[in-house]
Amino acid sequence: MAYKPTTIEELWAIKGFTPNDSQRDAILHIDGPLFLTAGPGSGKTRVLLWRTLNLIVFHNIKPEDIFLSTFTEKASLQLKDGLRTLLGIVTNVTGKPFDISKMSIGTVHSICQSLITDRRFSEGGARKNAPILMDTLSQYFKIYNKHFWAELWTAGGFADDEIAQNAITKYLQGREINSRHLAVTACIALFNRFSEENLDPKTIKTSDVVLKSLLKMYEYYLNSLQLNSYTKQVDFSLLQLEAYTAIQNFANSGNVFKHIIIDEYQDTNAIQEKLYFALSSGSKNICVVGDDDQALYRFRGATVENLVEFEDRCLTNIGKKPKRIDLDINYRSRKKIVDLYTHFIEQTNWENPKKLGTHFRVNDKIIKAHSSDVEPSVIVSTRDKAENVYKEVAQLVFDLKRTGKIKDYNQCAFLFPYLKGSTRVTGFSDAFEELGIPVYAPRARSFVQVDEAKAIFGLMLKIFDRPHYGNTSSQNLIQFRNWMIECMSYADDLMKEDNLLKEYVTDKKAEIKVALEDYNLLLNLINKKKWDRKEPFKISMIRDFAETPKLSIKAKKNLTNSYFKTVVELKEKDNKSYSIDYIINRTTSLDWTILDLFYQLNGFRHFRDMYLLAEDGTDEGPICNLGLLSQYLSRFMDEYGTLLTASFLSEEKFVRTFFASYIYALQRLGESEYEDADDPFPKGRVPFLTIHQSKGLEFPVVVLGAVFKREQAADQKEIIVRSILNKEGEPLDKISHFDNMRMFYVALSRAQNLLVLPQYTHGSAATEIFKNIFSNYPLHKIPDFDLNKVPEAALVKEDLGKSYSYTSDYLLYSKCPRNYMIFRKYGFVPSRSQTMFFGSLVHQTIEDLHHLLINQRNKTTA
Template sequence: MNLNTKQFEAVTTTEGPLLLISGPGSGKTRTLVERTIYLLTEKKVKPENIFLSTFTEKAARELITRISERLKELGHKINLYEMYIGTLHSIFLRLIDENIEYSFFRSGYRVLDDVDQQFFIYSRIKNFSELEGYREFFRDIPANNSWERSQKILFWLNKINEEGRRLDNLKTENKKILFLKSAHKRYHEMLVEENIIDFTTIQREMYRILHNEEVLEKLKNKMHYIMIDEYQDTNSIQEKIIFLLGEKYKNICVVGDDDQGIYRFRGASIKNILQFPERFEQGVCKKINLDINYRSHEDIIRFCNRWINLINWREFRFRKDIVPPADSSFPDYSGVVRIGGDSEKKWKDNIYKFIKNLKTTNKIEDYSQVAFLFRSVQSSNVKELKKHLESLGIPIYSPRSKDFFDRSEIKLVIGALLVYFPHCKYLILDEVQNRGNRIFDYYKECLTLLKKVIKNDEELYSWLVEKRKENSYETTLFIPSFRKIFYSLLQFDTFKNFIKIDINNVKEGRETYNLGVFSELLEKFERLSKVEDIQKDDVEKVIKYFFNVYLKNLYHKKIDEYENKEEFPLGAIPFLTFHQAKGLEFPIVIVGSLDSTPAFKEKTEEDVLCELLRLDDNFEPRDKKSEFDFWRIYYTAFSRAQNLLVLTSIENRSGKNELPSRTFRSIYESIPYVTDEKFKLENLNVETLKKVEIKPLLSYTGHILLYDFCPLKYRFIKDFKFKPFYSKDTFYGIFVHRVIEKVHRDFLANLFDNNLEEIINDIGNSLEKELKTNFPVEIREKVRYHISNYLENSNLEDIVATEFEAYSIEKNYIMIGTLDLVKKTPLGIEIIDFKTGKFDKSRFEIYKHQLEIYAYLLKDKYSLENIKASLYYIDEENSKIEIDLDSSNIEKSVEKFDIIASELLKKNFPPRKFDDKCSKCEFNYYCMIKEES
């Protein structure tokens, strides 16, 4: 295992509650990997009896990859996809899906992100304004307009959900609380009606489902071992769910570091980790400190210890002392230094000189070995530093700078959309009506830039002029959707030049990635407004809503550029927030924002309301919270450094604003400058960036078929995240699959009572809203007829699983698949994939390969002679076609999968030869022009 004594103890202590306090660089991930391996191989625990959660999807995928590789090394064949592994949100979603028949939500629900969620509330603000107490609520809680009121409502709804607070039984005469009580109820009803769910409601729904005795008993019996990483960042309702799931076996292992609890603003409570041992009888919970830091230079370790001990934590911190490995030796240089300057200019110049010196002396091979960390990357001096370094040839990667709308590619698209609609002049660009409005000034900037650029693109100019004329005519019944217009623009050089097909670096290809983000914003608008192609009579209303409401509010909200959360691009220095850097490490870390100081907040009306609703975390003294949070967030930042930690600040002792602030002055002045001979730059040894091995997940239907059809289309959709259109031909198939899945799930849960018509109408009504389509009576009757036939000719008693996920670890990727249905047979199992429409010989081979891949995915659980495979054509009279599973054919299908996967992973994305099939593709204009040229 190659573990130290405490790590080994953590791995082998499996029974009963365990608290692992894991300091920076203490090998937490390795410990979790080996603990999971130990449970699976030594303790013979079934994967479906293990619950393992991490803070990010990236961390979850890293765990899956590392556990899989270790199992392979040890010669064990175990289906990890049966294990509950992922973020808490993703695991809760899986549990909701597995118990969907007990949920308010229906199969196929959509998850809202924060932009969706706020627009959802904003577009329904009238519903909230009609509730009792609305006026009283906003009388004392400032909000200038409907958008800001929707932000406030969103904040409170999320906070109530994060605390798991029930308001329905709350007795009160307080108008503000009555409003929140009604708003929470109304909001939940809206979500259920639309079959959509947000992140905090995921938790609340999971918690509610666990109050069903049957579900709770089933899941308590299932979750033998629970491991929760980053436990200091869990909130109240997550803790409640974890303890409900672990109630029977009490084998709950939580891992974290109270010194790095920095997510209070998201509802996290440090109380969860500090009071974890007290949740059990005295002496039952074992506590192990992983206190050896394998990451950092000993000076950095000492500095972090010194920083965290500068204040009196009383009982609100576990006492610990992080140490370097006993047998380690470190190069002779100061591991913690400072860069200053008595003016902003000198400060920026000194930083530049230091970085340039690192590069010219070959101390760093790549700029990405250095990372800047700030409390915010949007402050003026950080933006000025970024500009200064870039102007001197040092590339910066700063996705959270909130300057998405300042990018040229975005301004040009918006400018083109403004010109496309002749109505914009008097609806949007009326100078008298909009003078002084920031969004109006922004739109003028977009048009000014377009006018400048369009001089060199006559084809774009002619096209826009022609379209403008067309859209002015009364005879035009429909105008294409914003997304269709957007994709049409890709045929012209102005926009085609932003598409960097051969670039695999997010920074170098940022224009392309940002256009992908813009396509997502357009797709959200179409979904939120329920408008695609625009009827002529509705043009003015739609345009006003798009420009004066949707884009305006996104502009004020500020949108981040595309961010690759998997890794940072080579060749650029990351400018990150402290929160972005959580869980990461860099050879050289430069920490700014030393002008800050912990500030005590006066009690606000919102604080009073929190107390009345018992939403306030009173665990820590109110007058200490800001100080504790301040120390934790800088400790988290400082401890990211491996070889060198640099503190940086403009230095100014005169005037009101002393720099650095008094909070940092003594500790800042106690370390040498980078120019000081004590530093000994010549002895600095900078490690290369650690490459985290995360294998991509590839499926036959979601990846291989798309790449095989057109590698370039794959690139646009999967890599650049452009949002595709979905053909209405597929809607019927979605409808049928949802109904079949619901029938199967209900049957497995003993809830199916031949209420097929009710199921069809429920799912049909839900899909009509989700897909913005109609399923008339004849379509619903068709679905009922065919599924009734299926039920008459099928034995549901044989069902083993529906929507079953299987996977196989390959050399460079993880092959995954979701099987529609698994049934038991006398010899083993049968896998069935459902198809709609008539039998199509040209598609048959594709479907056959799909089932052969599924059979391969089950190889570790069943031998080939025990697996049957069938296609079920729901619309056909002779519905079922059995596929002959032959080992040589399966081998060929897997080989073909691997060949395509290899090309895909090589980032080889040639366009297909342009033909008739390309005419319906979103990117046909782009490809057609390329083909001609």
Template sequence: MTEKNTEDLGYATKANSKQQEAIFSTDGPLLIIAGPGSGKTFTLVERIVYLIKSKGVTPESLFVVTFTDKAARELTTRISNRLNDLDIKFNLNEMYLGTFHSICLRILEDFREFTRLKRNFTMFDQFDQQYFLYQRINEFRSVPDAQLVMGDDYTGRWKQSEQLLKWINKVGEEALDPVQLEIAPDVEVRALAACYHKYQELLHENNCLDFSGIQYEALQLMEKHPEVLAELRKKFSYLMVDEYQDTNTIQERILLLLANDHQNLCVVGDDDQGLYRFRGATIRNILEFPYLFPPGTCKQVTLSINYRSHPDIIRFYNEWMQAQEWTDGTKQFRYSKTIAPREEEFPHVPTVVRLSAADEQDGNAKWHAEILNFLHALKNTKDLEDWNQIAFLFRSVKNSKVVALARFLESQGVPVYSPRSNMFFEREEIRLMIGALIFLFPQFPRVRQWDANVTLDVWNYYDHNCFQAFVNELRKPENKRLLDWARPLAKNHIVLAQNADYAFSGLFYQLLQFPLFSRYLSDEALQGVDKGRAARNLATFSKLITKFEYLHYVSVFNPTYLEKNLRDLFNQFLRFLMDGGIGEYEDEAEYAPKGCVSFLTIHQSKGLEFPVVVCGSLEAVPRKQHTALDELLEDGGYLSKPRFEPLEHIKHFDFRRLFYTAFSRPQNLLVLAAQERKGRGKSPSKYFENFFYALPAWRNPAFDLSQLSFEVIKEINLKREYSFTSHITLFENCAEQYRFFKELEFAPIRVSPMLFGTLVHQTIEDIHKTILRGEEHAISTDVIRSWFSANYAMLSKKERVYLAPSSLQAALQHILRYYERENGHWDRIKEAEVEISLVKDQYILKGSVDLIRGEYNTVEIVDFKSEKKPDMEKDRERLSQYQHQLEVYAHLVEERTGQKVSKMHLYYTGEDSGNPYVTFTKDNHAISKTIAQFDEIVARIERQDYQLAARPAKLCQNCDMRAYCDNKNWKFRQTNT
């Protein structure tokens, strides 16, 4: 460590010697093994700051990969805060910072013309992907020997789609060669190749891209197009990857391609916390990393000082890992290390204890009572300030015993935060909403049973948990208005003779007006201990309903298809969701909500810390995760590398890593909890037994809770992103609308997408991008027409909205007119469709500029409007709003590029005779005023101030929440008269 380096960073007292070594080692390959609580994120942040401050690295040359979107946001926030402290101007938007998937998607969008992807492709999440397979399962059943991959038909469509999803994703994540699979001697492998081929056909036909396919397409892009790879290599000077132990084969190949000759590749991780094998991750990536480079060139730094936990906790999990044999005699499957505590005075009291109770005949009473007693004993110490300082960790939170414990604690006044416990469809608000939808269709019992021989388990849930619960509520006097509204509507639905002007989503929004549902949306409910869980669950339901309508082509109720719509919704879509499970709302900025104990999976807890951790699931034993098909793929040499860990050891290695992750989460107290049981399903299992009974019981007089002090949960100050059109304008127009559609995330019904304007914008963008590639000579009116046709075909297919021939012709004229006017002046174009952002003290300001053009040292920004030029007097208010938008864009462009903006233009493509421009001269004073106003609005949003001075009547006419607001105002008037 040199004196100069210490001065550069200005925090020599904050970083220990190993952290400093990692921070200043910037050139060549670097492996950082970061044990639990060792300051990994701090080290990453300071390494990036050092590259920027002392090495003069430009933002676009940094490639930083995190494991989750939340981690990316936290890293962005911490880097920006650090740069602000050092008064360094740096545009983080230019960094390629995010998950592998988000960065690969950004690269695909930058170079889309080199890929198979067409514009307006549909991006699948895991649910979309599996439901896509579920809907088309018969096409896969017809593939020869497909049952060897996805199971026999009697296992059911959902199970088959789940298996199919797993194997199709494995081909993508492992970058297996489909051609090699097709000619395999093993029939199972050939069947997998055929299923994968069928799936790819369907994706191409529907212009879709799935989650695992993002990385595969990015790899293909780099391997098949050397000019693209060369450009990316030139762009990225420094690459950093967090949680490297959870990367897969395809991710390693992408990194090695990008690192190229400079090899400035830094990977950070902990081989002891490799948990994601089931997603294709391989621990070999981190264990073999040094051997990817010439001997002696890869520097290795181990961060082994734990700043999180009491020494007794550290001792315990060190012993847990040392109890496993990590070699097969030829290879090591773990980096040898011992985690050490920080130098500090700690209370001399055991901080790893056991909690147990035995129930007879599988009852839970004693077990539940013991847990409750322990929680109250903690609370009575006076040092525990909030339930959120306690986390329960389990192998699965969907387990019936775990769910029963959560319900018991809530019944005893201990709120539980458990968003992944599959309790979505048990929640009262969801059961009542489904019950209401059933009530509105009296034909439901008849139409749901399409086959007299079929009985679905879900019908019992519909009848008793949903429909009956709703009917019981309707009998109450306070719900008379709801009954008076619902009864005639139900009668109309049973004899529907012509198209309605609504579908299921329309009924959903109508139902929110009545107190049975509006009570969940009140300010009191949203401020409650569960942070408005019911409101957010209803918002999730709105997204599910609108997704159903999109996937099943339902725009309005049609008499011909109504019965089919009902069958599809209740027998297929909702049933699929119930089988698969739906998670409840999780706040990224608050992983441990105040007032609640957390029930989390061990996977979910990774990267988190809690003062008190209660680790359950001690009945667990190592379990085999590989199948016969896995063995065939490995033994047949279809994987890109031969097998690494011996198959017989994998389950034991993964078992140790899983519980090591759990044991290393607590700061002050670790509790091993077991509902003791002998015989089959023994608890604790033999793998925990010796550790468990060697610990003092929490009731042992030698263990004094009052000797312990408990940390408070750290706040994660994640900066939120705000844009002018999506946030500021929406909030200014109607704060209530913002609350529903942005804050609570209700899904608006897509009544009339802006197809015309999008089509015009996209085709003008094609013109600009071609010019920026230096291919102006390739543009002609015929080429523009072909772009226009291709854009319309893909856009209309995706949006399922179509333009009349006259509208289509008018849109084309907008584009051709622009081309004719501007042809010959293309040399002024600098950039097109520019996504820009600025990290401010409290938030991230974002915008999208249609066109930047200019000469000499100034630039002009242009925003396209696909309409006729407005009347300058009559539309003064709207033009003023557009001017503010352009002022924000001007501010972003100047901050991002350092170039001065001289003018700002609105360009009206619909203007057929006069001047299509409305021009504003840039005024720094006006811009400052606009940005200050922006800051003020963001501050209102952040403090959740959604008060309205008056309802915006024009907006209300087409707002999905109109009925709710009408009723809210009606109640307000009734109360005040």
């Protein structure tokens, strides 16, 4: 008979988990609102998982009655995997299965999508139509579209695009620039903020002329999203508003969920706060967890006051004050690291002068280290000119690897306030290059500049040719044209080294040429016959098409195969005939997509070697870049379709769409310093990350590459929203300082074993607080530091557990381990021809190479 645990403590014993008092109280809290302050490394994710398990297993709360939200897709996946693993333990010992497929668990955006169509939020249980969600890139392309942009600035009352773009950039960014790209990105940021604040542009009165125009543009944008009486588009911000509206329109919405649990609450915005309180208005069971000292997303509308003032806001909105529990023990870092970052954050005055006794920070937090190791774990470089600091720190990393303190270079992360255009990033990169240590920083410059991207795009440019602009004075276009030429030159070098690759490119160019020739021949035919391309294609036309002089054998086969004839005949009988234009496109389309082409190119020697480096663990950097490339190419196909027809390829339409529009936009959009892409940390390379990217992560060794970020004036969006809503918040003149403090706090708290700070003598050396720390805080310098004081970095283990799928994991791995490595580990997006990629191209060539190496080895040992 299976052993059946009767208490959660017995499950803790099975899992080997011993919660501290605060964690225990949080997990066992069942009724009423709960406020969890969670310092760095305090085990908040584990607490959330065990608390959710406690509700499901020991209090009979159905998974579908729980709303569990977190900030990023990565954190969402961690929660799902962790919860499935813990519930799996219960199933193993009790035999009772648990199904969380209907549970509202994920990012707030993913949950909002399901809420809109959830029958529980409609009278009579009717399902609503789901809106069409535009992701960030789709939203950009919609507004950047030349025709729509003209409609938009016209709605705003501007005389022409130049006047509009100059006025918008000056008003929102403080600099007058005639740039559609900058004006569009500025408008998107403002529109998103308006949506997050639930602002109705028709009701806002203002004497500000430019703001009036922007509100009219926002109103036009909102109206453009209603495609018809049944269907509408939404962006990410409006998706939340749509879900909130659905909840507001249903009287019993506060009782649908029995428990509302929100992770990373410091990163929530105004509309999310409304959403969460509305959902918990009936049950009163809302649990929020977060750390205001790690609030980094103000630029996206996040309102740290949601967390700081949660106790009062909870009382106001649902009539109950929450129980506060502080998760205040850090299990991540050695004691001296915890001491340093707690000292750092306390160097700023967080008091609110307008409300006596209140603060702009959760008060009375005391973060303690679980570690009792009092050996030095925070060190600084020698105070010197930048070039010498870079070399000294790089040598330290080399020595850490040489002495076994880190097993791989990817266990030492370099964190920067921003990557693009940073002289610190360039300096450290050069210092590592001198030592022969590779770095991984795909976002330190535009991603299209990394070698793997230049190789792939260069070969594609050789196949498709590049768009031609003629004479242009635009520096951005000139730079992009130069980039394309540089990529093509790179491709020429690769083809000189690999004749098979050269032949392949020649063959692909020939395929395109034939398709275009066929297309023109068929156009000439319909012009001669005086057919309208939109009229129905009839079975009787097949002979005229197939017998077109000089038409290729491939096109004739497409037109004369029996299946095609049967389909055309059936369509004609049902009065649903294809158009002539459709038949021309079908006949002259290529039988491969842009993603197929990517995978075919990956089978040649230059790229094949990258897979081998990843497979033996030498260097995963190149293959990680290729994985990102596959995602960008897949995204293009989602936006513009998969087929490469001759019509699309003619008159530079494809190259203008793919290169001059899509890739050019990626290059321009990549200028943002804020990155939260789920980039990997490949073996064999030192990762360079923005501090924003590092949030939620931890590394055995952390080097803070820069200890200075200039404080800026308050963002214009914040000023606009406050003036419209007449709402208070952190003082406008303090916002930049507070945000910088929180950003550096996040960086300082990522380190487990060793934290390294640079001391520069020139340029933007350090903020005043870092200068004071360097002068007055007891720190060891690198030359005086004994590496033996550093513990050896432990191998990363799945602390919370990971669930595996029979079909997505086991079967994929058993079919081809290399296939599994590519798609599951490195995030490649499969094409429809992935079987060709692994079955007959890359898989085979790598296997051939293995056999060649084995044969050579046998000959050597014989």
